[in-house]
Amino acid sequence: MASAIGSGAADWKLDDLETDEMVLNMGPQHPSTHGVLRIELKTDGEVVKAARPHIGYLHRCFEKHAESVDYPGVIPYTDRMDYVASMGNSLGYALAVEKLLGIETSPYVSTIRVIMAELQRIASHCVAVGTYGMDIGAFTPFLHLLRDREKILDLFEWTCGARLLYNYNWVGGVSHDLPEGFVKACRQFLREYDAITIPELMDLLIGNKIFIKRTAGVGVLPVDLAISYDLTGPNLRGSGLPRDLRKDHPYCGYDRFEFAVPVGRGEHGPVGSCFDRNWVRCIEMAESSKIIHQALDLLEKSERADVHEKVPKRVKPAKGEVYSRSEAPRGQLGYYVVADGTGVNPYRVKVKSPCFTAMSVFHVLAKGMMIADIIALIGSLDVVLGEIDR
Amino acid sequence: MDFTVGLLLKLVPGLGGAPAWVLITLGAVVPAVLLVTMMALGPILYVYAETKIAGFMQDRIGPKRVGPHGMLQTVADAVKLLFKEAIFPAGVDKVLFVLAPCIVNVGAFLPFVVVPFGSHLQTADLNVGVFYVTAVASLSTVGLIMAGWASNNKYALFGGMRSAAQIVSYEIPAVMILLIPVMIVGSLSLQDIVAAQAGGLQSWLLFRYFPLMPIAFLIFFTAGMAECNRTPFDIPEAESELVAGFHTEYSGFFFAMFFMAEYTEMFVISAVTSVLFLGGFHAPHPALQDIHGFGLGFLWLTAKAWSLMFVMMWLRWTLPRLRVDQLMYVAWKVLLPISMVLVVAVGALLMIPATRNGFPWDPYVGWLVTIAVFGALVAWMAGARLAKKRHVRDLAA
Numbered sequence: 001m002a003s004a005i006g007s008g009a010a011d012w013k014l015d016d017l018e019t020d021e022m023v024l025n026m027g028p029q030h031p032s033t034h035g036v037l038r039i040e041l042k043t044d045g046e047v048v049k050a051a052r053p054h055i056g057y058l059h060r061c062f063e064k065h066a067e068s069v070d071y072p073g074v075i076p077y078t079d080r081m082d083y084v085a086s087m088g089n090s091l092g093y094a095l096a097v098e099k100l101l102g103i104e105t106s107p108y109v110s111t112i113r114v115i116m117a118e119l120q121r122i123a124s125h126c127v128a129v130g131t132y133g134m135d136i137g138a139f140t141p142f143l144h145l146l147r148d149r150e151k152i153l154d155l156f157e158w159t160c161g162a163r164l165l166y167n168y169n170w171v172g173g174v175s176h177d178l179p180e181g182f183v184k185a186c187r188q189f190l191r192e193y194d195a196i197t198i199p200e201l202m203d204l205l206i207g208n209k210i211f212i213k214r215t216a217g218v219g220v221l222p223v224d225l226a227i228s229y230d231l232t233g234p235n236l237r238g239s240g241l242p243r244d245l246r247k248d249h250p251y252c253g254y255d256r257f258e259f260a261v262p263v264g265r266g267e268h269g270p271v272g273s274c275f276d277r278n279w280v281r282c283i284e285m286a287e288s289s290k291i292i293h294q295a296l297d298l299l300e301k302s303e304r305a306d307v308h309e310k311v312p313k314r315v316k317p318a319k320g321e322v323y324s325r326s327e328a329p330r331g332q333l334g335y336y337v338v339a340d341g342t343g344v345n346p347y348r349v350k351v352k353s354p355c356f357t358a359m360s361v362f363h364v365l366a367k368g369m370m371i372a373d374i375i376a377l378i379g380s381l382d383v384v385l386g387e388i389d390r
Numbered sequence: 391m392d393f394t395v396g397l398l399l400k401l402v403p404g405l406g407g408a409p410a411w412v413l414i415t416l417g418a419v420v421p422a423v424l425l426v427t428m429m430a431l432g433p434i435l436y437v438y439a440e441t442k443i444a445g446f447m448q449d450r451i452g453p454k455r456v457g458p459h460g461m462l463q464t465v466a467d468a469v470k471l472l473f474k475e476a477i478f479p480a481g482v483d484k485v486l487f488v489l490a491p492c493i494v495n496v497g498a499f500l501p502f503v504v505v506p507f508g509s510h511l512q513t514a515d516l517n518v519g520v521f522y523v524t525a526v527a528s529l530s531t532v533g534l535i536m537a538g539w540a541s542n543n544k545y546a547l548f549g550g551m552r553s554a555a556q557i558v559s560y561e562i563p564a565v566m567i568l569l570i571p572v573m574i575v576g577s578l579s580l581q582d583i584v585a586a587q588a589g590g591l592q593s594w595l596l597f598r599y600f601p602l603m604p605i606a607f608l609i610f611f612t613a614g615m616a617e618c619n620r621t622p623f624d625i626p627e628a629e630s631e632l633v634a635g636f637h638t639e640y641s642g643f644f645f646a647m648f649f650m651a652e653y654t655e656m657f658v659i660s661a662v663t664s665v666l667f668l669g670g671f672h673a674p675h676p677a678l679q680d681i682h683g684f685g686l687g688f689l690w691l692t693a694k695a696w697s698l699m700f701v702m703m704w705l706r707w708t709l710p711r712l713r714v715d716q717l718m719y720v721a722w723k724v725l726l727p728i729s730m731v732l733v734v735a736v737g738a739l740l741m742i743p744a745t746r747n748g749f750p751w752d753p754y755v756g757w758l759v760t761i762a763v764f765g766a767l768v769a770w771m772a773g774a775r776l777a778k779k780r781h782v783r784d785l786a787a
Contacts (some may be wrong), residue, residue, distance in 0.1 A: 024544050032630040045546075046714050135630045137621060137711025141446035195781060210710045348441055371548070372631050372713045 007214075020044055028057045032135045032375045035385030037359075041374065047375055051366035053359055055321075058389040066349035071097050071315035074349060077208045081164040081351065082387040087120035087156075088328035089387075090169040093349075095251060096324035096335035097171045100317045108305040109173050110253045115186070115295045116156075116168060117252070118288040122193070123152040124329035125281045125288075128382040129150050132278055133205045135379040141205040151189050155341045158182070169203050172310035183296050190289050198286050206282055215278060217269035219365045219377040226272065229361040232354045233331025234284065235381060238264040238277030245327040257294045275379035281382070316344050328356045330382060352389060355383040375382050405429050421513055429502055433653035437464045440703050443629065444474040447707045474642035479542065486540035488535045491640070491647035497530030498654040505661050506581050508687040520568055523662055523684045524561070527617065528652060531557045534626065534636050536665050537648075541639040550637025552714060553626035559619055559721035564610040566612035566729035567606045570736050571666045584670035592756035598748045599739060600755045606732050607667045609725050611698065614659035614667040616721070618652060621706040627713055660698035663693060674760075 027038035036057035042050040062081060065072045077269045078093045079086040091113055098105065105113075130145035153163045160176045161166045168175050205211055221231070223239040236243055244261040246254040262283035264276025319341030325334040331354025338348040365377055398416055432464055438453070438461060445452025478484060491542045497614055504519040507510040538550020572578055574595060575586040587594050596607050616623035624659025627635030630649045637648045664670060671687030708740050712720065 022544065031633060133710065135632065137628065138626070138709065139444075140448050140707050143450065147449055195784075204708070205710075208710060210712060213716060214710060214713060370626075370713060370715065372628070372711075375631050 007063045008265050011213075021049055026374070027349040033378060034129075034131065034182075034383060037378070037383070039362075039374070039378075039387075041371070043371065045249075046370045046372075048280050048366055048369050048371060051363050051374065054363050055359065055385070055388050058385045060390065062390040063304060063351065065351055066346055068345060070344040071317075074346065075170065075196060076165065076167045079167060080181075080386060081123075081353070081390055082328065082330060082355070083334075085120050085124035086165050087116045087168060088124075088326065088333060090167065091117055091252075092324065092328060092333045093325040093335050094169040094171050095326055096303075096322055096337045097136065097315065097317070099324050100170070100320060100322045100337055100339060101315065103172045103310050103312070105172060105252075105310055106305050107253060108302055108306055109310070110299050111295050111302070112174055112178060112307065113252050114167060114254065114257070115292055115299075116159075116174075118291045119152050119155060119186075121288045121329045123149045125285045126152075128329075128379075129201065129278060129281050130284070131375075132379040132382075133211070135170055135375045136211055138205055138211065139209070141201055142195065144163035144200060144204070147291070148189075148193055151193075155182070155186060155189065159184075170308075170311055171315055172312055173307045175307075177304070177307045178299070183299055184316065185306070185343060186292065186296060190292060191199070194286070194289055198282075198289075201282060206279060212268045212275060214372075214375055215273065215275035215380070217273050217275075218373050219274045219364060220270045221272040221277075221361065223272065225364070226363065230357040231331070232357065233327070233329070233332060234280045235277055235354075235358050238280045238380075240266070240276075245325060249325075251326055254291075256298070257291045259291050262287065266323050273375050277380045277382075291373050314344065317341070325352070328354060330384065330387070331358070351387075351389060353387045353390065355385075355387045359383050359388055425502055425513060427631050428498060428501065429651065429654055429657070430616055432657055433650045434449075434468060435698065436653040436656065439468070439651070440706075445474065445705045447704075465718065467700065468646060471646040471761050476642040476644050477639075479639050483540040487639075488538050488644070490537035490540055491644045491651070492533070493536060494530045494651040495534030495647055495654070497527060497533060498651040498658060500529065501662065502545035504580050505658070505691075506584055506665065506670060507691055509581070511584075511671075511688055512581065515579060515581045518578045519585075520572055520578045520666075521662055523580075523658075524565055525601050527655075527658065528557065528561060529633060530654070530655065534653075537640070538636045541636070541672075542775040543639050544634050545568055545632045545634075546638045549626045549628075549632050549638070551638060552632075553619065556623065556625060556717060556721075558570045560613040560616040560623075560725075563609055563721060563725035564617065566726070566733055567613070567732055568666070569611040570603070571726075572675055573737060573740060574598060580665050580670075584665055587669040588672055588676075589694070590672075590676055590756075591669070592753045594669040594672075594756065596669075597756035597759065598752055599736060599745075600749055600752055600759075602643050602665070602732055602736060603741075605728065606736075609665070609732075611663055611701075612661075612665070613721075613725060614615060615705070616658055616717070617657040620656065622709040622712050623717060624706075624711060625717060628711055630711075656702055657695055658701055660695035660702070664694035668755070674720045719741045742786055 021042050021044050024041040025038060026041055027033040028036040033039065038054040038057065040054060041048050041054040060080070062077055065077055066163050069077075075090045075093060078089040081089050082254045133139075144350040154168060156168075157163045158179055159182065160166050162168075166175075173213040174272070218220040221235070221239050223236075223241050226236050226239040226241070231239075232243070240263050242263045246259075248308050260283075262280050264273075264280055266273070266276060266291035267279075272388055282326055315341040321336070321338040321340060323334060323336045325332050327333075332352070333354060336348070336350040336352070337346055340347040344352030362377065362381065366374055369377065398413070398420065409460075441463070442452040442460075453463035456462045468606045478487065479743040503513045504522055506515070533765045534553040538546045538548070538553075541547070549607075550702040573585055575583045577583065583595075591597070596603055610726065619626050625631075625635075627637065632638070637645055640648060657731050673690050678686070678692075
C-alpha cells in the first residue's frame, strides 16, 4: 500500500486498489476479545487473511511502580495483573521474594496457600470455560459456572475480606488465618461442585455435538510450535505435552498431593485444537478439587500455627537477583526480582506473563480462519489483558 | 369478511341501516386492527416468557422486581426503548436506515393475513395461501440486508450478508417440505389444509405416512428456526462475533422494532408449522373443540404455536451456535437431500391407490406415539427429579 502511494499518482493503476479485502477492527470494545484487546483483521468475506493483535490498552506501568514501593507493597499491584486469578499472582511474587530472603514458610502456611491457589484455579477456569462457551454461543453453562465461582469468592471474602483483589499471600506468610469452620464449608462446596457442576458442564457443553464441531480441528497448535512460542499452562498441555510446574518443580509442598496432569488427547480431530485446550481446563478443574480435598485432610490433622510467624518486620534483602516461577491458572508465571542491597524498594521487578506468550502465537494460528473461529481461538488461548499489558 | 360483517350486525343492533361501504370498511378494518394489535402486543409476552425460561434454565430467577413476578418488566423495557433517542451515526443512509426496520416488520406481520385461527377467524382465505406465506416471509431479508448496508458499519454489513445467505439457503428445504402438505391436500389454501386434518390427533398431517411426515415436520421446523435467526442459527446477529450483527447501530425504537419483528416471526413460523402439521385450530380430540358451542379453535392454535415457541427458546438456551460454513452444510447437504427424497416418496405414495390416504397403520399410530413421547418425557423428568432429591440427601449426609 505504502509503495503504491509513494510511487506517485501517475504510476497508480486502478488494479492496485485493494478491493478484495476489508480491514475489520475487532475491539477494544468487542464483546469477545476478553478485555481491551484490539485485533486488526484483514478479511476476504468471512475468511481472515491476516490478523494483528494490538495490545497495551490496559498498561498501568506495573513494573515501574514496583520500583517505587517496598517489597510487600508490590503485592497489591500483582493482584491487578491477572485479575481473574489474583491469588496465583501474589503467590508467585511472595515465592520470589522469599527465595531472595531465604525464608522457608511453615507447612501450615504452604497448605493454606495451596488451598487458596487451587480454589482460585477452579474459579479462574470457571470463567475461562464459561466465557468460552459463550463465545461459541452457549449462554447457559456460563451462568452455571459463575454460580460456582461465586461460592469460591464467598469463601475468599470470608477468609480475607476481598472478593477479587485479595492481597492475601504475604512475604513469609498469608494475611489472615483460615476462619473457624472453613474446612467444613469448603468441603460442602467441593461436594456440590464435584457432583453437580462438573458432570453438568461435561454434559451440556463439552459433549455437545455443535460445540465439538466448532472447536475440534480449529486453531490446531502443534507441540513444536507451542514450545517455540513459549506457551505454557493449559495451552501447552492441550498440545499434548505434560508440563506442569506443580509436578516438575514442586513448590509450596505440591509434592505432598496426588493429582494427574491432563493433556490434550485429540479425541475429536488433531491434538492441540481449541477443543483440547478447553478440555484440559475442564479436567484441571476436577483435579484441583482432588488437591483441595487432600489439603483439607492435612489441615484437619495438623495443628493451627501462626500465619505471621515468618513475616519479616522489614524486608531488606542483600544485593542479588532471583527468578522464581509458579504455575498460575494460565500457565507459568515468572518473577525476576533484583535487589541492589541499599534500599527497601526492589531495584527491578520483571514479570514473565503466560498470557503474553499465548497472545504471541495468535497471528500464526489466525491465518486462514473464519471470523467465528477467531473468537473461538482467542477464547481457547484464555488471555487476560490485565496480565498482557500489566 | 362476510362473517365479521354478520357478527358486527349481530353485536351492534343499529348497524343494519348503514350504507354498504360502511359495512365493508368496518368488516375489513375491525379484524385487521384487532389482529395487528394482538400480534404487536404479543412480543411483550414472548420476551417475558423468554427471560423467565432462560432464568429457570440458568439456575436463576429472571425478572422479579417490576410488577408481580416481574410481569411488567418487558412493558417497562418497551417504554424505555420508546423514549430513548434514536441515534443516527455518521455516514448512515438515513432513508434506508429508517426503512429497514419497517420492512422487517412488514415481512413479519404480513403472513398473519392467511393464518387461520378458526374456520371463520381469518383475515383472508387466499387460494394461494402457502405460496403467499413463503413470499412475504422473505421480505424481512430485504430489510435485514438494508439495515446492514445503511448502517455504515462493517459488523452490520457482515450480519446482513450472513442473513441473506442463510435465509436463501434455508428457504429451499422449507419450501420443499411445504409442497408435501400441499400435495396431500391438493390445495394451496391454508383453510383447506386445516380442514383436511379435522377429526382429532390421528388425522393430523404429522402422523400421515407415519415415519415420513414427522421427519418432514422436523426439517420444516429447523428451517423455520433458521429463518427467524434463532440459536443455533443466529449467525446474523451472533453477539460474540458480530457485536449485534445487522442491528449494531440501531437504538431506541428502531431497535425495538427489530426485536418485535424477531418475536413476531417466531410466532408466525410456529403458527404456520402448527397449521401445516399439527392440525391448525383443531383440538387433539373432537370433544375438546368447543365448550357449549363456544369454539376454542383460536386457543388451540395459539397453544400449539406457543409450545413450538417454547421449544425454540429451550434450544436457544441449550445449544451453541453453528459456524457459517457448517450452517450451509446443514442446509444444502443434509436438509435439502432429505426433503427432496421426502417429496418424491410422498408423491409416489399418493399415486398408488392403496396408499392414497396414508398407510394402513396411520389412524392408530398418532395416539400411540403421542402417549409414548409424553410418557417418556414425564418419566424422564420424574426420574431426574428423584435423582436430584436423592443427590441432595446424600450431600446433606
